[in-house]
Amino acid sequence: MKAHLTRRYMLAASHRLHAPTLSDEQNQAVYGKCNNPHGHGHNYAVEVTVSGPVSVETGMVCNLVDLDEAVQRSVIERFDHQNLNTLTEFADLVPTTENLLEVIFHKLKQSFHSAHLEKIRIEETSMNSFEYAGEEQPHR
Amino acid sequence: MIYLTRKSEFSASHYYHNPQWTDEENRRVFGKCANLNGHGHNYTLEVTVKGEIDPTTGFVVDLKQLKEILNREVVDAMDHRHLNKEVPEFAAKIPTTENIAIAIWQRLHEKLKVAKLHRVRLYEMPDLFVDFYGEA
Numbered sequence: 190m191k192a193h194l195t196r197r198y199m200l201a202a203s204h205r206l207h208a209p210t211l212s213d214e215q216n217q218a219v220y221g222k223c224n225n226p227h228g229h230g231h232n233y234a235v236e237v238t239v240s241g242p243v244s245v246e247t248g249m250v251c252n253l254v255d256l257d258e259a260v261q262r263s264v265i266e267r268f269d270h271q272n273l274n275t276l277t278e279f280a281d282l283v284p285t286t287e288n289l290l291e292v293i294f295h296k297l298k299q300s301f302h303s304a305h306l307e308k309i310r311i312e313e314t315s316m317n318s319f320e321y322a323g324e325e326q327p328h329r
Numbered sequence: 330m331i332y333l334t335r336k337s338e339f340s341a342s343h344y345y346h347n348p349q350w351t352d353e354e355n356r357r358v359f360g361k362c363a364n365l366n367g368h369g370h371n372y373t374l375e376v377t378v379k380g381e382i383d384p385t386t387g388f389v390v391d392l393k394q395l396k397e398i399l400n401r402e403v404v405d406a407m408d409h410r411h412l413n414k415e416v417p418e419f420a421a422k423i424p425t426t427e428n429i430a431i432a433i434w435q436r437l438h439e440k441l442k443v444a445k446l447h448r449v450r451l452y453e454m455p456d457l458f459v460d461f462y463g464e465a
Binding site for chain 1: 330331332333334335336337382385386387388389391392393
């Protein structure tokens, strides 16, 4: 029997939204406060949903320790308490939550193999959230 | 494809009453909600839009614009209002959470040029919500 499991992680990071191909005025118009030169920060909540058959032996979809380790290694250690703009992942990519979401999804897809990575959801603030399930499957 | 959800809140009053029915039938079907003096809720609205990331801005949609449309089309029209008496959709339709979610979809669907509407989720209370995907 297939089940879905979601675990929530927190990471705090700063960013500044600024597209090098736009003029200063255009950046200000598009990004508003998020374009302030010195950046600002968020407490991001990252919800990772994995799925798979429930093991008859363990009663689990996957061992949470494995998921925690993969998220810790490839997401938390990389992004927590960092300025996203200074990281190589965002050298040519504006660190919007949309782009952060895709970067995290692909990192975790590579580092976690104990169950199927179904979906990642990031809350940037309590009022905004973003979801990505890769490109293969329909989403609801 | 990225799905982006914006939350907003509004408070409104309403009552449930089907004019085709007797008072007893209304009370039997709608219970406490049939009290014609009305009652209120703090509604939480979650609007999900979908799209691809714009390679220049890194955005699926400009959240400022989305917030403005949500405020203009929904919050300003429904917040601190009596839904039965002040929101035209409910002049002849019962303002259940289902019907409010559909009305919000219709309001947004017409005005939302900045992104493709995917889902309207409306919480009447923390333990009760309706999802509408625009399906017939």
